[in-house]
Amino acid sequence: MLLVLLAVVGVLLLFQYIKLLLSNGYADKIPPLQPVYPLVGHIPLFLGKNTHQAFDVVVKLLGSVERMGKLMLGPKPLITISHPDLMQQVLTRNDLYDKPFLYEFLRLGNGLITERSGERWLQTRKLLGPTFNTSMLTSFLSTMDARTMKMVSKLQSLADGHSEIDIYPFLLTCTLEIAISTTMGRMDDEMPGQQDYIRNLEIIMNAIGTRIVNINLWLFYQFSKAYEVEERARKICYDFTNKIIEQRRLELHSLPKDAAVDDEYIKKRMNTLDQILTAQKSDGTTFSNTDLIYQLFTIISAANDTSALTVSYTCLYLAMNPHIQDTVKSEMDQVFYSPDVEINLDTLKQLEYTEMAIKEALRICPTAPFAARQTSSEILLDGITVPKGEIIFIDLYNLHRHKEFWGPDPDRYDPERFRPEAVQQRHPFAFLPFSGGSRNCIGHRYAMNAMKIMLLRLLQNFEVRTNLKQEDFKFRFEITAKLEGPHSVWLVKRNKGL
Numbered sequence: 001m002l003l004v005l006l007a008v009v010g011v012l013l014l015f016q017y018i019k020l021l022l023s024n025g026y027a028d029k030i031p032p033l034q035p036v037y038p039l040v041g042h043i044p045l046f047l048g049k050n051t052h053q054a055f056d057v058v059v060k061l062l063g064s065v066e067r068m069g070k071l072m073l074g075p076k077p078l079i080t081i082s083h084p085d086l087m088q089q090v091l092t093r094n095d096l097y098d099k100p101f102l103y104e105f106l107r108l109g110n111g112l113i114t115e116r117s118g119e120r121w122l123q124t125r126k127l128l129g130p131t132f133n134t135s136m137l138t139s140f141l142s143t144m145d146a147r148t149m150k151m152v153s154k155l156q157s158l159a160d161g162h163s164e165i166d167i168y169p170f171l172l173t174c175t176l177e178i179a180i181s182t183t184m185g186r187m188d189d190e191m192p193g194q195q196d197y198i199r200n201l202e203i204i205m206n207a208i209g210t211r212i213v214n215i216n217l218w219l220f221y222q223f224s225k226a227y228e229v230e231e232r233a234r235k236i237c238y239d240f241t242n243k244i245i246e247q248r249r250l251e252l253h254s255l256p257k258d259a260a261v262d263d264e265y266i267k268k269r270m271n272t273l274d275q276i277l278t279a280q281k282s283d284g285t286t287f288s289n290t291d292l293i294y295q296l297f298t299i300i301s302a303a304n305d306t307s308a309l310t311v312s313y314t315c316l317y318l319a320m321n322p323h324i325q326d327t328v329k330s331e332m333d334q335v336f337y338s339p340d341v342e343i344n345l346d347t348l349k350q351l352e353y354t355e356m357a358i359k360e361a362l363r364i365c366p367t368a369p370f371a372a373r374q375t376s377s378e379i380l381l382d383g384i385t386v387p388k389g390e391i392i393f394i395d396l397y398n399l400h401r402h403k404e405f406w407g408p409d410p411d412r413y414d415p416e417r418f419r420p421e422a423v424q425q426r427h428p429f430a431f432l433p434f435s436g437g438s439r440n441c442i443g444h445r446y447a448m449n450a451m452k453i454m455l456l457r458l459l460q461n462f463e464v465r466t467n468l469k470q471e472d473f474k475f476r477f478e479i480t481a482k483l484e485g486p487h488s489v490w491l492v493k494r495n496k497g498l
């Protein structure tokens with residue numbers, strides 16, 4: 001009986017395999033990423049790999065094609081693209097907002113990043129859009145600066161010119177405080193549980209990265225030890241997030257009735273949390289408590305981790321290239337020539353070379369190196385019709401290293417690549433640090449302002465040095481691309497800090 005049962009199961013699996021194989025005939029003309037194995041595709045390349053090893057495997061596989069390839073999960077192809085022409089086609093299609101099942105691994109339901117339905121995502125995006133208008137961005141600047149100066153003060157005692165520190169945790173705390181203060185309106189010096197939140201967010205990110213690169217965890221994750229660890233971490237992070245929600249909900253309920261937020265002008269001056277708490281969906285309903293936690297947790301995490309990582313990488317590259325650091329500092333001194341010069345949108349806009357330095361770090365070390373879409377209708381890519389329901393894997397890491405657009409040495413750090421004349425001559429979709437098209441990052445202007453302020457105050461007060469070299473960079477995949485080791489620098493106090 002056991003043999004008969006095994007035989008039946010084997011036949012069913014074989015039938016399903018053949019069915020999948022036949023249904024994916026459209027991909028026969030798409031070259032597979034190399035190397036690839038018969039029947040099982042690329043699955044063996046990921047077995048037993050940690051997140052650092054898996055990241056290297058993915059980068060090498062995706063780098064084996066110039067425009068489009070396919071990653072084979074057994075008989076199932078994932079279409080990969082790494083050329084700006086194809087990026088533009090996919091990311092500007094109004095019927096390609098949907099995201100594939102891989103985003104469910106983040107377990108954030110209808111959060112702005114993880115919402116799989118393009119239609120529901122669009123509704124939420126419209127609700128939250130006003131919270132990042134020019135007026136709100138201006139109001140955030142003083143808070144961003146205050147939180148940054150708090151971080152600088154903590155670093156003063158470590159800036160002895162020889163003590164090596166990991167700059168990332170300091171920046172992570174700073175960006176979290178900025179996110180909580182600006183988008184949530186919480187002005188506490190430090191919220192209870194803040195450090196626990198940071199530690200457990202790291203645990204969650206690591207768990208998600210591990211799950212994505214281990215196919216054996218796709219189906220049986222809930223029975224693993226990693227799931228238990230992640231659940232405990234999520235409870236701590238969700239409780240922290242829920243506390244912010246409940247505090248603000250009570251505050252809003254205590255407002256007099258004539259302070260109702262039915263005026264459009266008032267709505268446009270509300271922070272993100274208030275928008276979420278008072279927003280009504282198209283069907284007239286409001287967000288549930290679970291929805292609120294997902295939305296807020298998504299926004300806090302996105303604003304926190306990505307900005308901290310980018311400033312960390314920028315500091316490392318400036319430390320490895322002292323002449324570029326000097327150029328950045330010189331520009332800062334010209335714009336902020338006196339302690340009386342105010343940080344506003346105009347003065348930040350004048351930090352043009354500083355922004356170029358940040359963008360070049362984002363190019364080489366994109367915080368989100370990969371993304372994906374699921375086709376909700378047919379799309380023609382390089383003469384091949386990709387049908388509805390297929391996954392398109394967007395390779396931003398290799399896009400930013402495409403020699404056709406970045407020259408023969410794309411790994412070299414050079415902010416000059418972002419001179420206006422160079423940008424104008426380059427394909428508009430060759431650089432996508434915040435994704436592209438309509439489903440790009442809603443907070444990209446907010447993030448750039450915060451990163452400029454953090455870098456400004458750091459370089460006004462310290463010279464940044466490091467022993468690391470670019471070839472020492474070993475990335476691991478945790479949704480964002482992080483170094484396997486610390487972001488090690490040492491700081492030297494400048495004679496005059498503003």
